[in-house]
Amino acid sequence: LPLPRAGAPPPLFAACADGVLLCKLVALIDGDAVDLRAVNMGALGRAADRKATFKVVENCNLAINAAKDVGCRVTNIGPRDIMTARPHLVLGLLWQAIRLLLTQKISLKEHPGLVALLEGDETLQQLLALPPERILVRWLNYHLARAGSARRVAGFGRDLMDSEVYAVVMRQLYGAEVQPVDLTTPDLEARAARVLANAAAVGVAPFIKPRDVAAGNAKLNLAFVAQLFNDRPGLEVVADEAVARELAGLDLDDAGDTREARTFKLWMNSLEAWAGPDATDAVQIRDLFAECRDGVPLLATMDAVRPGCVPWKKVRLAPKNRHHVVENGNRVVAVGRGLELVLVNIGGVDIADGNKKLILAVVWQLMRQQTVDMLKQLKGDGTAVDEADLVAWANAKVAAFAGATQPPIRSLNDKKLATGRFCVELCAAVGGDVVDWDLVTPGATDKDRALNAKYALSIARKVGARVFCTPDDIVEVKPKMILLFIAALWQAELSGATRPSLGSEPTRSTPASPPQLVAKTPAKPPAGAAATSWIKPKPPSQPKPAAPAAPPSQPKPAAPAAPPLG
Numbered sequence: 001l002p003l004p005r006a007g008a009p010p011p012l013f014a015a016c017a018d019g020v021l022l023c024k025l026v027a028l029i030d031g032d033a034v035d036l037r038a039v040n041m042g043a044l045g046r047a048a049d050r051k052a053t054f055k056v057v058e059n060c061n062l063a064i065n066a067a068k069d070v071g072c073r074v075t076n077i078g079p080r081d082i083m084t085a086r087p088h089l090v091l092g093l094l095w096q097a098i099r100l101l102l103t104q105k106i107s108l109k110e111h112p113g114l115v116a117l118l119e120g121d122e123t124l125q126q127l128l129a130l131p132p133e134r135i136l137v138r139w140l141n142y143h144l145a146r147a148g149s150a151r152r153v154a155g156f157g158r159d160l161m162d163s164e165v166y167a168v169v170m171r172q173l174y175g176a177e178v179q180p181v182d183l184t185t186p187d188l189e190a191r192a193a194r195v196l197a198n199a200a201a202v203g204v205a206p207f208i209k210p211r212d213v214a215a216g217n218a219k220l221n222l223a224f225v226a227q228l229f230n231d232r233p234g235l236e237v238v239a240d241e242a243v244a245r246e247l248a249g250l251d252l253d254d255a256g257d258t259r260e261a262r263t264f265k266l267w268m269n270s271l272e273a274w275a276g277p278d279a280t281d282a283v284q285i286r287d288l289f290a291e292c293r294d295g296v297p298l299l300a301t302m303d304a305v306r307p308g309c310v311p312w313k314k315v316r317l318a319p320k321n322r323h324h325v326v327e328n329g330n331r332v333v334a335v336g337r338g339l340e341l342v343l344v345n346i347g348g349v350d351i352a353d354g355n356k357k358l359i360l361a362v363v364w365q366l367m368r369q370q371t372v373d374m375l376k377q378l379k380g381d382g383t384a385v386d387e388a389d390l391v392a393w394a395n396a397k398v399a400a401f402a403g404a405t406q407p408p409i410r411s412l413n414d415k416k417l418a419t420g421r422f423c424v425e426l427c428a429a430v431g432g433d434v435v436d437w438d439l440v441t442p443g444a445t446d447k448d449r450a451l452n453a454k455y456a457l458s459i460a461r462k463v464g465a466r467v468f469c470t471p472d473d474i475v476e477v478k479p480k481m482i483l484l485f486i487a488a489l490w491q492a493e494l495s496g497a498t499r500p501s502l503g504s505e506p507t508r509s510t511p512a513s514p515p516q517l518v519a520k521t522p523a524k525p526p527a528g529a530a531a532t533s534w535i536k537p538k539p540p541s542q543p544k545p546a547a548p549a550a551p552p553s554q555p556k557p558a559a560p561a562a563p564p565l566g
Contacts, residue, residue, distance in 0.1 A: 013085030019059025033066040038458035058462040065461035072096040102226035103132035113235025129290040147172040156221035163191035188214035264363040273304035276312040295328030341365045378494035401429035412479040419443025420452025431463030465492040
């Protein structure tokens with residue numbers, strides 16, 4: 001990018017200001033996180049138009065919420081920060097997205113040869129739990145040792161400044177395909193220039209500059225090392241019988257995360273939970289089952305859901321043996337019961353053993369508890385929320401939506417949800433004129449259902465909802481994920497994210513009507529949808545409130561307003 005004129009914002013920030021570039025970057029990480037059909041293209045060029053400004057804010061909302069869904073740590077950043085080019089916030093978001101994009105294939109599922117990096121009596125589960133930075137450091141040291149070099153690295157800063165490590169590792173990986181690097185010259189930038197020229201010659205296009213290598217820029221060096229790994233890892237599966245047996249017994253699909261485990265892991269990371277008052281950073285989970293075995297991440301999540309519920313002085317934050325691990329597991333069970341979680345036949349030993357089914361059950365109940373607590377708080381009337389309330393609210397919103405085509409759903413298991421059409425109409429009913437109805441189909445084929453579901457998730461994120469579902473969750477009608485989708489939209493509406501305004505400007509315009517796919521108007525929501533077994537019913541002393549009625553129609557305002565910019 002060219003250097004900016006005096007007083008002008010850097011071109012990088014200007015390119016990010018309309019949210020389009022950020023949406024495309026997140027879509028490269030996970031194509032299901034952003035449906036590019038939902039992105040408002042070219043809106044920034046009409047920035048003087050209030051409707052165009054509103055469309056830009058939608059893009060930024062989509063980029064931010066989708067970034068959270070793929071695992072970025074997004075704290076205290078809103079559309080205004082992107083649109084007004086706040087450097088540290090925009091650069092932080094960009095770096096996290098680039099880091100995820102470059103390191104997402106560093107896994108046993110993609111590279112079984114990573115078993116060669118095991119150290120001592122380490123297990124594959126422990127290796128899986130390592131962050132990608134640690135794995136790349138081991139990878140460099142592995143090739144340095146194979147090349148007969150005495151050099152070792154501990155990080156991506158000073159250890160790489162003299163380019164010797166790059167020269168040795170690239171020679172080991174590419175052989176005669178690269179030219180020798182003159183390590184006798186005192187000019188560190190000249191050495192780095194030769195290294196980067198070698199990388200370009202073998203098809204790796206580095207975006208790091210020689211001055212960055214010589215200065216020990218850790219982030220850019222990490223990115224370059226990840227590029228080399230992705231191009232040619234050079235790993236061979238170790239012929240060790242014990243490791244081979246462990247690898248054969250490991251479900252590589254699980255190593256790449258099941259959908260449900262991935263959803264729960266991303267939700268836990270989004271909480272930025274702290275393990276005790278003396279923690280220096282929030283808990284970040286890479287492998288849900290391996291890292292939850294010592295109980296600490298689960299306790300941190302519980303404390304984030306219900307602050308103060310964990311007696312941290314009694315927790316073994318750095319367990320040294322199995323006894324300590326089981327002790328933490330027992331603490332998880334005790335605190336969970338205090339939160340009224342259903343923990344039948346779950347003990348500390350199950351947590352310590354990494355029982356996947358039971359760990360998923362604990363995390364799901366915590367996720368549901370946080371969702372219900374948030375809705376209860378936002379409603380302001382002190383009443384709890386159950387499945388029947390969510391179903392009734394969704395049916396009432398869709399029924400009141402002008403031109404609605406979908407009949408009411410009877411439960412979160414209703415197979416009519418599989419078409420994705422109900423979810424799209426719910427987003428339109430909540431968010432206003434945010435749907436391009438030319439892109440929405442009746443969902444008659446598998447492809448159309450998947451496209452509708454993917455579009456619905458992106459529209460939900462555009463209107464400010466934080467959803468951790470995937471299109472497959474909607475198409476396959478996974479009731480837990482449907483609950484989270486509906487609850488996220490209800491939260492967004494109650495928090496005011498879907499009724500934005502700037503000062504005294506009018507509220508959002510009336511949603512556009514979709515093309516009619518059926519002739520009749522949907523019936524009123526069915527009364528008393530039965531709750532499934534994983535929804536905890538309300539206590540008998542609290543009578544269930546009547547299903548919410550459709551909101552009264554509002555007069556159409558003169559002009560649409562932009563949503564909040566922060």
